[in-house]
Amino acid sequence: MSAAPKELRYAQAVSQALHDAMAADERVIVLGEDVAAAGGSFKATRGLLEAHGADRVRDTPISEASIVSAAVGAALTGLKPVVEIMFMDFITLAMDALVNQAAKARFMFGGQGSVPMVLRTPHGGGLSAGPQHSQCLEAWLAHVPGLKVVCPSNPQDAYSLLRAAIDDPDPVVFVEHKGLYARKGMVDTGERAAIGQARTVRPGRDVTLVSYGATVATCLQAAEQLAGEGVEAEVLDLRSIQPWDKAAVLASLARTHRMVVVHEAVRDFGVGAEIVATVMAEGFDELDAPVLRVAAPFMPAPFATSLEQGYAIHADAVLQAVRQTL
């Protein structure tokens, strides 16, 4: 099965994972707006229709609420649907399906079954897509018992985590980043990831940078610069937000005793708040400084390039936060 590792763009890694999952299991189907003939807005489903047919790769009308609900019904009737929602902002239209239906079916039906579906959707800024096409809403979903939420930062994880999400018996929200689609990387299709496991991207001894998605690269940039100043930052890629790898975060803190959490979503009530609160409660004795957060300001994502630049997370902001903790 496993071929030699090859270089793929992040979007190609997604489509390769879908292709391989569909070839491996006939229960896997792909649903979404323009996923079939058009190959997806970001071309992440290109080639699937030709390879697997219109029965299993289905263009839907622009009806997010019913598409995602239909995935729940299909999952309860023996399929493993993978739904694409074109921009994460549009999950607002499908929140009943996600929050009241997909997330709760297993629990409220007494464990009779589960809902093996995946909702793929891109978040994030950088394309001047404006306030309704740039949001990072993953914290909403991580707050809902019954959902799992993952967010790959590179092509290998895009592949491995998507295979894991499709294999998972519970509903998984698979968050991609629009700004990463063109990024290249080596992908080994034989490699598997476990949902809930973080990865140490760069080891270090002086401070831990915890991040996920596109800001992992921002943290690496900051870490390079810090290394020039004699500060060794450890960079941890969460990969999975719900469940998140608390053990890995606490273990890293025990090595570095300082921590900064970095994400593109707005700071207030965000994923970082959960991590900081847990670290305070369970890692307090390891802390040599307050845990800080670097995240977007509490405002909608703006459109103009100059405004979006101000909103985005830059390595400088990470450096500043790290210096505060030293």
Add this chain to the structure above:
Amino acid sequence: MASQHASSSTAARADALLALWRTMTLVRQAELALVKLFADSEVPGFIHLSIGQEAISAGVASALLAQDTLATNHRGHGHVLARGMDLHGFFKEIMGRAGGLCQGRGGSMHVADLRLGILGANGIVGAGIPIALGSALAHSVRRTEGVAVAFFGDGAMAEGVLHETLNMAALWKMPLLMVCENNGWSEFSPTSRQFAAPLQALAAAFGLAYRKVDGNDALAVAEAAGAAALAARSGGGAQVLECITHRVRGHYEGDPQKYREAAELEGVSEHDPLRQARSALLAMGLEEAALQQEAAAIEQRIEAAVAAARADALPTFESALADVYTPGVQA
């Protein structure tokens, strides 16, 4: 069993009606038992009863085959009991016991039995409709020859997912049977003040087959549902079946219904589906004593289920905590 009533002989009609009467009696008596249990505070939360709407549950269930699936709504006791839900599991669930079909986590608004293709009652108005669409899609992709049924009330006509589902079901020619129980009420408001168009016009707008039937006439519902299910099963695409009925009780049990005029319910008992079926059966030559005997046996089954529910343990908190995610995988 697929309904063949239309062309059948009088004896066959009597058999069919007797089977429907049995199902309706089971549903009625189960809900009357719930009335008492609720009044005695033996049912936590709240319940929505379908008393007076039993002909729809019995009629539609008679048209379904083993592989078929259904999604229902908050007023779904009749649908699931008619489909064959275990009485013990049903009462235990609604009374919040460990042996309930959903381990006491769902209650009246979420009763489900996936083995019977019951994909759950639903607490969100209209939410089951697109879930049934997805189930129909699965039947279609998996070639099960199954039909998915969406039960909804007329209040759900104002929900966007109904309109989205009508569109997708029509575009994709899904094996979907959409059953509207039109009792005239959207919770506390008459549907005439809630929704501007008749369901028939909606079905026509999407080019879907539509049937309208007296929802208090069990044989008529069974015939219409049988024809619709057969059409959906054999490639005819989604079917809309509107059953006109009455909501005899309140939106929820205990609802004082101050918003309703007394005159609206006048004469409703004459249209009662059980009363109608009973008169028809007697006219067809069945013995009153035989019906009474059957009703008594059904009542005994319900009493036994209620007694078993009372005797069952309360669910442990740990058992619930363990089922937020599927055990045995990373969570």
